[in-house]
Amino acid sequence: MTDKSLSRTAKIAASSGSLGLWLRAPVPTSPFHARMQQLWLQWRRLRSNASALFGLCVVVVMLLAALLAPILATHDIYEQNLAARLLAPSFQHWLGTDELGRDVYSRLLFGARITLYIALLTTVIVAPIGLIVGTTAGYLGGWVDTVLMRIVDVFLAFPNLILALAFVAALGPGIQNAIIAISLASWPPIARLARAETLTIRKSDYIAAMRLQGASSARIIFGHIVPMCIPSVVVRVTLNMAAIILTAAGLGFLGLGAQPPSPEWGTMLSSGREFVMTSWWIAAIPGTAILLTSLAFNLLGDGLRDILDPRHG
Template sequence: MTNLPLSVPVAPNRLSLSKFARRSPSAAIGAALVVLILLVALFAPWIAPYDPIAQDIANRLMPPSAAHWFGTDSFGRDLLSRLIYGTRPTLMLLAIVILLTTPVGIAIGIVAGFYGGMVERILMRITDIAMAFPKLVLALAFVAVLGAGLVNGALALALTAWPAYARQTRSETVSLRKSDYLAAAEMMGITGPRLLFGHVLPLVLPGAIVRMALDLGGIILIAAGLGFLGLGVRPPTPEWGAMVADGTQVIFDQWWVAATPGAAILLTSFAFNLLSDGLRDLMDPRNG
């Protein structure tokens, strides 16, 4: 048999930046904002005009001016610098939560969905139990027991965040289990971890990534909530939630003290939501 020519032209499979922006402008804006926030966190010491914890009591509660673009807080600290440094604990907490939850949730979901039966029942009941805990309340209890701090807050959030991934991944895996390509893989003698993580994982990963991006906005809000209640990072380290809490005492006279970190929380949460919305469209395999 001679080599038949391939009649189908190959579509370029690489996702170029301009194509990405055209297909989903909102995702592009979200991605740009997220990148911006990451850069700000990374280069905070070089960008921030002032030391974020240096107090200047003579200039406390100053309105926005050329010297202090967003004004100063009740200790005379520059709000812009504190905002810039505040990206760090927020993103750090996000990273810890994501790194702890997604791999665990996805692994449990795949194993439960693929093997079914008793394995599935036990794993999913554990998932249900973990899911039954109220997120913020458990986080409060955790922090109360282990002490305030970024890592403790993140641990508490991680404990309640993974079940969503396990459930979603399980249901996707169940629908894949009967597919011909997994049957074909089984006939080739491909079993165990190789089948689960080489064949099932690539198909459930896009869904989990979209879910993760959607969760990020919510985690930022909860992180800020912990900070607001004084259970996040310890003062004087700048943290957005704690900054909002500081600002509430003077909200009628010096509204910008609470409004600027509030806007930062809003903007970051919004950026991740835009990004996740676009990712959902792009990561659909049918769009490949």
């Protein structure tokens, strides 16, 4: 440790007072205390990783924007004003107006809601399914493994976007169907990952020790193997979010995701396509938002890998 970081530690100790002392106490006094000390260490490691911190900041800003959209927005996002169409960015309209005279800045804020809604809901569906399928296949092995992994192979055989397209085409366009379609396409890689992790974990002595305690397979899988797989799955899912956002935007762009009046970024991008030569902001602004968000999730995922993966500890 350098002098600088030492003095910084001292400063933190002084400023955070008893909480800081509690977090750095040499002997944890309760399970909660021990957990919090671990989190504190991980947070300190994340803080020293500049790009991950940048990713985290962008994601937090996104979340705040989505949460506070009604307060931050300056115009009604559905109100059309043909007299004020295709206006360049100005004090009146910070990011200009689109071809129907709607305020792009306000629509961007509400679009963040839709984008995050799709990304988070997909993740919530995909991560548990992938985790359960992967760990069960990996731990039980034998025919269970064979059957589950062949199912995974079937899903992996289709390109992501094509599978989503086919599904949305069959069920009809809309955000819910887009979410289901994207989920269908993105759980298999997570199952693969969880299975690979499980194969290395199942042979370890601590799993053998649990078997010798008389633990059931379910207890071992959910109590001992899943916690070991969660870090890599979290990393994978965070990196996946970028792909999910892009797929959602792609579906929106093709007219199969969110439908026109809704301010989904891909849909905005697609409607701005005709005016790229004359009014660049209509397409460029949602495009930049998609780019920044995917980048932020990628950077955050990389950073999380560094702090969560025990092999990098």
